[in-house]
Structure formats: structure tokens, C-alpha cells
Amino acid sequence: MSHTLGIRQAQKQKTRQALMDSALQLLEHQSLSSLGLREVTRAVGVAPAAFYRHFKDTADLGVALVEQALGSLHDTIRAAIVTTGSSDERIDRAVALIAAHVRTHPAHVRFIARERHGGVAPVREAIGVQLRRFADEVAEALGADPQSTGWSREDLRMLAGVYVDHMVMTASALLEGEEAPVLATARAQLRLVTLGRRHWLD
Amino acid sequence: MSHTLGIRQAQKQKTRQALMDSALQLLEHQSLSSLGLREVTRAVGVAPAAFYRHFKDTADLGVALVEQALGSLHDTIRAAIVTTGSSDERIDRAVALIAAHVRTHPAHVRFIARERHGGVAPVREAIGVQLRRFADEVAEALGADPQSTGWSREDLRMLAGVYVDHMVMTASALLEGEEAPVLATARAQLRLVTLGRRHWLD
DNA sequence: TGTACATCAGTGAACGCGCGTTCACTGATGTAC
DNA sequence: TGTACATCAGTGAACGCGCGTTCACTGATGTAC
Numbered sequence: 001m002s003h004t005l006g007i008r009q010a011q012k013q014k015t016r017q018a019l020m021d022s023a024l025q026l027l028e029h030q031s032l033s034s035l036g037l038r039e040v041t042r043a044v045g046v047a048p049a050a051f052y053r054h055f056k057d058t059a060d061l062g063v064a065l066v067e068q069a070l071g072s073l074h075d076t077i078r079a080a081i082v083t084t085g086s087s088d089e090r091i092d093r094a095v096a097l098i099a100a101h102v103r104t105h106p107a108h109v110r111f112i113a114r115e116r117h118g119g120v121a122p123v124r125e126a127i128g129v130q131l132r133r134f135a136d137e138v139a140e141a142l143g144a145d146p147q148s149t150g151w152s153r154e155d156l157r158m159l160a161g162v163y164v165d166h167m168v169m170t171a172s173a174l175l176e177g178e179e180a181p182v183l184a185t186a187r188a189q190l191r192l193v194t195l196g197r198r199h200w201l202d
Numbered sequence: 203m204s205h206t207l208g209i210r211q212a213q214k215q216k217t218r219q220a221l222m223d224s225a226l227q228l229l230e231h232q233s234l235s236s237l238g239l240r241e242v243t244r245a246v247g248v249a250p251a252a253f254y255r256h257f258k259d260t261a262d263l264g265v266a267l268v269e270q271a272l273g274s275l276h277d278t279i280r281a282a283i284v285t286t287g288s289s290d291e292r293i294d295r296a297v298a299l300i301a302a303h304v305r306t307h308p309a310h311v312r313f314i315a316r317e318r319h320g321g322v323a324p325v326r327e328a329i330g331v332q333l334r335r336f337a338d339e340v341a342e343a344l345g346a347d348p349q350s351t352g353w354s355r356e357d358l359r360m361l362a363g364v365y366v367d368h369m370v371m372t373a374s375a376l377l378e379g380e381e382a383p384v385l386a387t388a389r390a391q392l393r394l395v396t397l398g399r400r401h402w403l404d
Numbered sequence: 405t406g407t408a409c410a411t412c413a414g415t416g417a418a419c420g421c422g423c424g425t426t427c428a429c430t431g432a433t434g435t436a437c
Numbered sequence: 438t439g440t441a442c443a444t445c446a447g448t449g450a451a452c453g454c455g456c457g458t459t460c461a462c463t464g465a466t467g468t469a470c
Contacts, residue, residue, distance in 0.1 A: 006466075006467070007465085007466060007467090008411090008412075008413070008465080008466050008467070011413075011414095011465095011466095012412090012413060012414095015413075015414085027321075029321065029323075030235050030321040031233040031234075031235045031236065031320055031321035032233075033232050033233045033235065033236040034233065034235040034236035034321065036455085036456065036457085037456085037457065037458090038455075038456065038457075039456095046413095046414065046415090047414060047415050047416065048416095048456090048457080048458085049414075049415070049416080049458080049459080049460090050413070050414050050415075051457095052458085053412085053413055053414070054413095057457090110319075113319040114319045114320060114321065116319070117312075117315040117316045117318070117319070117374060118233055118316060118320070119229075119231065119232040119233035119236065119316065121231075128378075155390065158387050158390045158391060158394075159394065161387065161391070162391055162394065165367075165371055169367055172319060176330075185360050185363065188357065188360045189360060189363070189364055191398075192360075192361070192364065192395060192398035192399065192402065193394060193395070193398055194398070195397065195398035195401045195402060195404075196393075196394035196395055196396070196397035196398030196399075196401075197394065197398075198401070199397045199398075199400070199401055200394065200397060202397075208433075208434070209432085209433060209434090210432080210433050210434075210444090210445075210446070213432095213433095213446075213447095214445090214446065214447095217446080217447085238422085238423065238424085239423085239424065239425090240422075240423065240424075241423095248446095248447065248448090249447060249448050249449065250423095250424080250425085250449095251425080251426080251427090251447075251448070251449080252446070252447050252448075253424095254425085255445085255446055255447070256446095259424090
């Protein structure tokens, strides 16, 4: 039989998740550094003091949001770096996956784009750590691709950085602009990088 | 004889600039959306009410900061897009100019990186408008380069977008990491783009 | 299964504090003659 | 140049308000026997 949370634990998790969900919603129109603890508890419908049963302060809640937001993005990235198919097929697949991710998790994407360089240090650092991990993972996948024979670790990491940064930029552009032109530009930019990659060792 | 401001006007400008300078300093450790009007006037040493003689609110001050910050960046960009010399020379020159800009205007760079996707809509939009203008300008310069013969307007704009985004990312990376490795990565990424550019029409 | 006690998520009231905004004011600067 | 009046950047006091944090509490859930 699988492990079941007690009623008390389950209820606590539910409230915690409600705080995170409400915070994410409130962050659509403001930054974490101006998000109030009372705002969040008011949106959930609990007493302000209840907040402290779950988080030390709003920065702490922000770090929890980073883990949630980048956890879901992590799955998308793993799906995007599959190396089967032609370059164009891989580009189309990666771009389609990003578009789908933004459609299903717009608030997560906005949060990451906003707080990546935001005013709350622990959150900024948590995002930085995770994005660097993503880049490491992408670099490793690139290294396994026969197309990367002869590439140094350093150059693979450099290329992975381009892909991760481009993904974040594209995701955040999708929140603001029309989908079709943003995706067309993203595909062209990836084709440009693919061409550069192909001639890197010339 | 050149036009001279009256004493009153000159003093007013001075206070206005002091408000902007103090705000920029305070924004090193927080976002605009949590910057208080009283914080700023306290730092300058004027009464809170004096703020209203210059700005409607802190968002209004933020828009003024965008113009100042991107005005100085504009000069750097114009210097960076000069098309003389080999590809490597142009890359070295552009990267050196960015590094110098970040060294001389770190607070401006931080402000732009932070508020580009920040929680204050008018500021975000002002930054977006200016960065799009920069990209247009870069696209125009690229179009004048013989290397771009046969490129469509759309592809030139796409490439210009890569350069502008890369510049902003590099500038913001310079604020956080060691200069030398960040610049080395930036140069490698620009070489990658240059290679892609050279084979775009193959 | 039932009982007696322990745990602890969430409550509700209270606190001191700094916030943004308003207002009538002051006194240096500007202007008209 | 001097005088009389107008302008207006900056003042200082006042306001109502929502904030983060604390605390003793309640009552449902968990645990030991």
C-alpha cells in the first residue's frame, strides 16, 4: 500500500499550495519585492498569521515558486533536447514545446522572466542556479550528439547557454506578442545558430 | 550667446537629477515596484512633498530613468555597430564597448535588466519601445553592410534582435560574474552567430 | 474499540510604524514698469 | 537702477491606512495504551 498523508498534513499542503497559487496570480501585475504577505493571505482567505506556518516571508515563498516553476520547465526542456530528426524537425519540435509550455504555464513563465533579474536576492539566485543546471544538462545532451564531435566542453557549454537564454527570451516574448511571429523569429534564430554550429570547426 | 537657464530652473533640474540618482542607487537592491517615494526624498534630503514638483509617482520617475539609461546605451550601440575591420575585430570591439559601458554605468544596466520584465507596466513598455528602436537601428546598419547582400528585411530584423538581446544579456551577466569568462563566452557566442550569418544564404 | 493526552494549523485581536497624499505656507527668483 | 507684484520649488505638519509581526487561543487530528 502506498504512503498516505495524514488528514492534517494533507490540509496543510493544500493551504500551502493555495498560498503559492494566489501569490503567482498576484505576481502577474507586480514584482515579488512588492508582494505583501497580507495580500496573499487575503486572496486565499486565511488569517495573515497563518502565512508563518508555511513560509518565513514572501522571499521564502518566492524560492518555493522558483522550484515549482522551473520543475515544470525542466520536463519541457528534457523533451526539447531529443536529438532525433533533421535540424529543422528538431527546431520545430523545440519551438512547439516552448509554445505549449507558455500556453499551459503562463504565470510560471512570467514569474521566472520577471524575477530572474528581480530585486529579491534569494529568488534571483535560485533561478540562476537552476538555469545553470539546465544549461549543464543541455550541454551534456549536445555532447552526446554526433554533430558535436570535436567540440570542447567549454564550447558545448557556451552553445548550451545560447539555447537556454534563447528559450527563456522566447518564452517571455510569447507572453507579450502574437504567437505566430514570435515563433517564426525564434525558429529563424535557431536556424542561424544551427548554421553556426555546423561550421564551428571549419 | 548661448541660452542659460534661470537660477530657479537650474536648481529645479539639479533636484530632479538628485532624485533620479538617489532612486537609481536605491534600485540596486530592490525593484521599482517596491521603491517608496519617501525613501527617495529621504536619500536626497528634501521633503516628501517636493517629489510631486518633479514626478507624478515613482513609475513616472522610472520612465525618466529609462530614457536616461537607454540614452547612454544608445551611444555605445552606435559605436559598436561600426562595420570596419574583420569579423573578429568587430566582435572584440563590440564586446569591449559593452564591458566599458557596464563599468561606467553599472546602475543603469542593472535597472534596465531588472525592469525590462518588471512589475511596472509603463516602465516595461518604455524599455520595450527603446530596445525595439535599437534593433531597428542595428538592422539598418546590418543592411548597409556588404555581407548582408540578399538578406530580407525580416531576416535582418531577426539578426538584429539576436544582437540586441545578446548585448543586454551580456551586460547583465557582467554585473554578476567575473568579467573575463563572461566576455570570453560573449565573444564565442558572437562568433557562432557570425558563422551562421555567413552561411545563411547557402 | 475507547479514552486521555499531545500536537499543531489556523484564528483574531493588538501593536507600532512608515507609507502616499493634501494643504496652507515661505521666501528666493523672475518680471513689468 | 529701483520698486512692487507674481511665480513657484520646496516646507512641515497632518491625515487615514495597510503593513508585518506577536501572542494566547481553539479545536480538529494524531498517538499511546
